[in-house]
Amino acid sequence: MTLQVRGLCKAYGQVVVADQIDLDLSAGQCLGVIGPNGAGKSSLFHLLTGTVSADAGQIVLEGTDISSAPVHRRACLGVARAFQVPQPFGNLSVFQNALAAASFAGGLHGDAAAQAAADALRLCGLAAAADKTAGALPLLDRKRLEMAKAVASGPRLLLLDEVAGGLTEREVHQMVALVGELKQRYAVIWIEHIAQALRAVADRIMVLHFGRKLLEDAPARVMESAIVHEIYMGVPANAAA
Numbered sequence: 001m002t003l004q005v006r007g008l009c010k011a012y013g014q015v016v017v018a019d020q021i022d023l024d025l026s027a028g029q030c031l032g033v034i035g036p037n038g039a040g041k042s043s044l045f046h047l048l049t050g051t052v053s054a055d056a057g058q059i060v061l062e063g064t065d066i067s068s069a070p071v072h073r074r075a076c077l078g079v080a081r082a083f084q085v086p087q088p089f090g091n092l093s094v095f096q097n098a099l100a101a102a103s104f105a106g107g108l109h110g111d112a113a114a115q116a117a118a119d120a121l122r123l124c125g126l127a128a129a130a131d132k133t134a135g136a137l138p139l140l141d142r143k144r145l146e147m148a149k150a151v152a153s154g155p156r157l158l159l160l161d162e163v164a165g166g167l168t169e170r171e172v173h174q175m176v177a178l179v180g181e182l183k184q185r186y187a188v189i190w191i192e193h194i195a196q197a198l199r200a201v202a203d204r205i206m207v208l209h210f211g212r213k214l215l216e217d218a219p220a221r222v223m224e225s226a227i228v229h230e231i232y233m234g235v236p237a238n239a240a241a
């Protein structure tokens, strides 16, 4: 098991962002995460990466308890995140961006870092763009680079934060194909508002609301569930029965 989370809790005063969250995820699996604005989706990623510390609960990555580990330690152990808004070093080349991720987040040096960067670019469809200036890439390629940086760091757990947001329908298909490739190697958690993208690649979808896991099930069952209709469309669960 790549990731085991037990009883994860976090509140900011009265605002509960994680309420006894349990998760189990293995390499080869993609867990989709949905929920209305403020449900606690981004907070879950902050708690997993360590940018925010939990009030209670346990996070175990490949058998190592990382609950109290700082951000850089978790990154070296294999927690990687691709952000919704790509944040490349705009003046550096695509390759240099991937190399920086392999070096600083992945802890690699010399040839090993260069190899990891090249492999990540190839996997993410950016090999031909390696020498381009990162800031000049079109949006889909900037998103690919965001994923490649995460891959170059040597992840075990890949956290994808709305990586399909802002893309055209055709580009969303390409992103789905890429996530499908990545999940064959890593455990993937994907926060995404685009339902058909999650349906296409997620093995399970978790629904968060006020920090609580309301549901975790196969995508089709989640999308058809009365709970999801209620929290997104205001249709009372008992009215759908």
Ligand SMILES: Nc1ncnc2c1ncn2[C@@H]1O[C@H](COP(=O)(O)OP(=O)(O)OP(=O)(O)O)[C@@H](O)[C@H]1O
Pocket (backbone or CB within 6 Å): 012, 015, 016, 017, 035, 036, 037, 038, 039, 040, 041, 042, 043, 044
């Ligand atoms: N540092 C903080 N201090 C106080 N409240 C916070 C803090 N970070 C998040 N919150 C609150 O916690 C709640 C959950 O926020 P979070 O960003 O996790 O939600 P989300 O599901 O990712 O929402 P969205 O879809 O809008 O990105 C929100 O009400 C937010 O205002």
